[in-house]
Amino acid sequence: MSDKICVGAVAGAFGVQGEVRLKSFTADPEAIADYAPLTTEDGEQSFDLQITRAIPQGFAVRLTGVRSKEEADALKGTRLFAPRDRLPSLPDDEYYHADLIGLAVYDTGGVELGHVKAVLNHGASDLLEVATAGQSATILLPFTLAVVPTVDLAAGRIVTDPPEGLFD
Structure with a gap:
């Protein structure tokens, strides 16, 4: 398991004052601010963040060190990570x-x-x-208890009872 979890992504600049559009991947979208400072995947950049307002598909956010539209645009597509130990423990399912x-x-x-x-x-x-194996096309498997009755992270495996014909 990774020691970092992706909790959001920068969708581009919001306005001309250096704010960014941020898409949150946390269960409670506003909780992303609770996990700051967030880092890039390589860990080279770190950002504290302040949510300024909700916008369609995310939030307008101020990131530390980002002061212009150009700097905000340069971060478009950047995924933001939080250390696993800062995130809440999850129930078994x-x-x-x-x-x-x-x-x-x-x-x-x-x-x-x-x-x-x-x-x-x-x-x-x-x-x-x-x-x-051997196919370029992928298969979309519903992640429900009926279709995926077992997830064993320790063994690195998932057991599925797929709908008839899905893997034919």
Whole structure:
């Protein structure tokens, strides 16, 4: 498991005074400020942040050291990370997306189907994007208890009972 968890991403500049548009990936979107300072993935930049207002699809935020529209635009696409130990512990049936990526996916009979490439959420519920051996196309697996009855982080595996024909 990674010692850093992605909690947000900069979507670009907001206005001309150095504010950025920030998309929060935390369960309570405003709680992203509680985990500051946030760092870039490589750890080379660190930012304290102040949420100035809610905007569509996120927040307008002031990041330390960002004073102009050009500096804010340069950060577009930057993912922001918090140390795992600053984040809340999760109940047994909840997982950080970062912990699921890369896990092997097996069917209930023990046959390996692939590995988790990404965790997606387009509004309704999470989907696991599963890459299968020898195929360029991925499969979207609903991340529900009925379809994914077992997640074993210690063993690095997920057991699935996929809908009929999904992996054919």
